[in-house]
Each structure stands twice: as structure tokens, then as C-alpha cells.
Amino acid sequence: QVRLVESGGGLVQAGGSLRLSCAASGRTFRSSAMGWFRQAPGKEREFVAAISWSGSSTYYADSVKGRFTISRDNAKNTVYLRMNSLKPEDTAVYYCAADPRLVVLTSTPVAIASWGQGTQVTVSS
Numbered sequence: 001q002v003r004l005v006e007s008g009g010g011l012v013q014a015g016g017s018l019r020l021s022c023a024a025s026g027r028t029f030r031s032s033a034m035g036w037f038r039q040a041p042g043k044e045r046e047f048v049a050a051i052s053w054s055g056s057s058t059y060y061a062d063s064v065k066g067r068f069t070i071s072r073d074n075a076k077n078t079v080y081l082r083m084n085s086l087k088p089e090d091t092a093v094y095y096c097a098a099d100p101r102l103v104v105l106t107s108t109p110v111a112i113a114s115w116g117q118g119t120q121v122t123v124s125s
Contacts, residue, residue: 002026002098002114009094009119012086016123020081022096022116033102034072034079037109038092038121045095049081050105059106064090086123093118 008020020036035050049070050059058070067086072079079096096116097105104111 002029002032004096004098004114004116006094006096006116006119009121011122011124014086014088014123014125016086017082017084018086018121020083020094020096020119020121022079022081024077024079024096024098028100029077029098030074032098032100032114033105034070035097035099035105035112036070036079036081037095037097038090039095039118040089040092043092045109047106047109048094050102051079052102057102059102083121086121088123088125091121091123093120 003025005023031053033052036048037045038048039045047061051070055072067084069082095118097112098114099112
């Protein structure tokens with residue numbers, strides 16, 4: 001498993017931007033697909049974005065396409081989520097996730113191998 005620690009959350013006004021970071025420990029990071037999920041109060045955790053181990057493939061939820069960008073730096077064992085044009089409905093706890101299989105991140109989140117502890121993002125209107 002990969003140990004994951006998120007950072008970068010906070011309070012921002014609608015239309016603003018934030019960049020989340022997820023620092024990973026363990027040699028398996030570079031061979032792991034990475035993803036971001038979020039959970040708003042009273043709602044189920046939902047997929048936000050995922051990136052392949054090489055960074056060559058990325059996937060996004062329809063609700064964030066064109067606004068969010070996932071990227072990774074394998075030299076730093078870190079994955080990022082750049083969030084632009086934030087909306088109040090983006091308010092949630094954001095979780096980083098890792099799994100050797102990209103399809104698990106995009107289709108079967110219950111099987112994900114590693115999760116971070118989450119970071120709160122609050123967007124005010």
C-alpha cells in the first residue's frame with residue numbers, strides 16, 4: 001500500500017482557485033494510478049479525477065471537466081489537483097487515492113488500495 005497525505009484545502013470564494021497536493025510514501029507510487037474523490041455532507045463519496053502511473057492518461061467527472069486538472073510529479077511522489085472557477089457545489093472533503101489499476105479508480109472505488117485522510121475545501125458564494 002501507499003501512504004497518502006493531502007494538503008492545500010481551505011476556504012475560497014466562488015470563482016477562485018485552489019491547488020491540492022497529495023504526498024505519497026512508498027516505492028509503489030510510481031507504478032500506481034492516482035485519483036481524487038470528494039464527499040460533501042450528506043452525500044456519497046464521488047469520483048473527481050484520475051491519472052495513470054505515467055501521467056499520459058487523465059479522466060474527469062463531467063462536473064469538473066474544463067475546471068479541474070490532475071497532474072503528478074513522480075520525482076516528488078506527489079499528485080496535484082488544480083481547481084479553477086470553483087463553485088459552492090464543489091464544497092467537500094477531498095480525498096486522494098492510489099491503486100495499481102486505473103480502472104479501479106474510475107469504475108470500482110470500493111476496491112481502492114490506499115486512501116488519504118482528506119482535506120476540506122469550502123467555496124463560499
